[in-house]
Amino acid sequence: MxxxxxxxxxxxxxxxxxxxxxxxxxxxxxxxxxxxxxxxxxxxxxxxxxxxxxxxxxxxxxxxxxxxxxxxxxxxxxxxxxxxxxxxxxxxxxxxxxxxxxxxxxxxxxxxxxxxxxxxxxxxxxxxxxxxxxxxxxxxxxxxxxxxxxxxxxxxxxxxxxxxxxxxxxxxxxxxxxxxxxxxxxxxxxxxxxxxxxxxxxxxxxxxxxxxxxxxxxxxxxxxxxRGSKFGLEEAFELQRRRKLNRICVHCVDDFLARTNRQLELTLPSSVSFQSDDVSTPGSLSGRFMSIDSVEVSTIGSTTRSSRAERNLTSSYSSTAGSESDKLVGSDRDRKPLQKTRSRYAMSDGASTTTVVDLSYLRNV
Structure with a gap:
């Protein structure tokens, strides 16, 4: 040998x-x-x-x-x-x-x-x-x-x-x-x-x-x-690629949901009130849907900020137009609190509840 x-x-x-x-x-x-x-x-x-x-x-x-x-x-x-x-x-x-x-x-x-x-x-x-x-x-x-x-x-x-x-x-x-x-x-x-x-x-x-x-x-x-070794390597590379793709997609979805929710909070008029029993609001960053209790807590927080903004706006108008200010304060006092937010899917279903928009404050503009 x-x-x-x-x-x-x-x-x-x-x-x-x-x-x-x-x-x-x-x-x-x-x-x-x-x-x-x-x-x-x-x-x-x-x-x-x-x-x-x-x-x-x-x-x-x-x-x-x-x-x-x-x-x-x-x-x-x-x-x-x-x-x-x-x-x-x-x-x-x-x-x-x-x-x-x-x-x-x-x-x-x-x-x-x-x-x-x-x-x-x-x-x-x-x-x-x-x-x-x-x-x-x-x-x-x-x-x-x-x-x-x-x-x-x-x-x-x-x-x-x-x-x-x-x-x-x-x-x-x-x-x-x-x-x-x-x-x-x-x-x-x-x-x-x-x-x-x-x-x-x-x-x-x-x-x-x-x-x-x-x-x-x-x-x-x-x-x-x-042939088996080649296919084994291809399957391993494909699995690794899918894992990376899924990981990137989850982060992208989470970031998209976070930015979308914040954009809605900044652009939605405070005087808009939606009333509906169907709630399907995207919430957590994991890509799932928030529970009803979570939606109610989020809605109450936004209602508090909206009410505070309305009171500041009312007091500024009251110094220049008393009678108009009284009407505005009265309408603000009689207004119902902001309800649960409806999703765009619920709005397109033709629900019986209509959208209420208060434009009385435009009289002094």
Whole structure:
């Protein structure tokens, strides 16, 4: 077991080497589809084929997963690549093609990967390979996405047998083809795996091949986990946003009610009297309605201030017009105290009680 991760330092590519590697990867990408058709036609999907007196094994497995093509690309081209491809360690040595606006699902590069041995008696294996990923449309008009891998030798990734006791394996042209189905959230996955583990017994090679054939199911589990984490974060943000919005709205309503009540007290004429049995006056700052007793106390306070203002106004008029002042004082003495305030909803219902407005003081203006 390696204690520290293995890292390689890429060397500078030769002239036209990048273009040649991209061309080779694209040709092997097209070969992958021919290999898949050949394996399906010869029944490779039913069992692992291990070749006699060799350590090469081939398997072609078909399954369906609940995922979409954008979700696949996010996992393979994101920070969860190692978990998606099913290796213990992995490093992208070169990226020859990066996703663009025109081809957002296309990528090409060279990668090194290491997988742990299924037995402590067998040394670990690593591979250096080209990888090519892109979308396609099959003969039935269905859209899909495929990832191809093909081993190669390169000076940027020398063998690790002498330094880390790791055996270099070899991947023939293989990969996984994902095709859309009638269900937009379900993909048909065909995994074609063809590898030579270089010295591992055939029975052990079959174990490795079967594990690689299960990669789509592991990928589905990873996508489901990523999807759940994403939705969990979105729900938490939405809940926090609603709490903040509700808190702001409560304060706004309280402030509005307070300013509205004060504005009514300042602008309502003191001589206006409303009589009604239906009281629905907004009161407390919590956004609720005041009780009948609270309304009566508030009304009595406003009546006292109104009466005091009327008496001051009467005494000022009495110094210039005696007779008119006497009438004003008499009308003020006979006037009924201010009643409970009616809401605008009660006034619009057409109640039988009419509004009484005393305009006698305008005679001296």
């Amino acid at each position: 390696l204690s520290e991760p293995i890292r390689f330092t890429p060397v500078q590519l030769y002239e036209n080497e990048r273009e040649d590697l991209i061309k080779l990867a694209h040709e092997q990408y097209k070969t992958l589809f021919r290999n898949v058709r050949f394996a399906q036609a010869n029944g490779f999907a039913t069992q692992v084929r291990a070749f006699a007196r060799t350590t090469r094994a081939t398997v072609c497995a078909e399954t369906r997963i609940h995922a979409t093509i954008p979700e696949l690309v996010d996992v393979f081209l994101g920070d969860r690549t190692n978990a998606a491809i099913g290796f213990a360690q992995s490093q992208q040595i070169y990226r020859f093609l990066a996703p663009t606006d025109e081809h957002p699902y296309r990528s090409c590069g060279m990668r090194w990967s290491l997988w742990h041995s299924p037995s402590t008696l067998i040394r670990q294996r690593d591979i250096v390979y080209l990888e090519y990923m892109d979308t396609f449309v099959d003969e039935r008009g269905r859209r899909g996405w495929a990832r191809m891998t093909q081993s190669l030798e390169h000076r940027s990734c020398p063998p690790l047998m002498g330094s880390h006791n790791v055996v270099r394996a070899f991947l023939h042209c293989c990969g996984t083809v994902y095709t859309e189905t009638d269900d937009p959230k379900v993909l048909e996955a065909v995994t074609y795996y063809d590898a030579d583990t270089q010295g591992v017994p055939p029975w052990m090679t079959k174990i490795v091949a079967n594990r690689k054939a299960k990669n789509p199911h592991n990928l589905e589990h990873l996508i489901r986990h990523e």
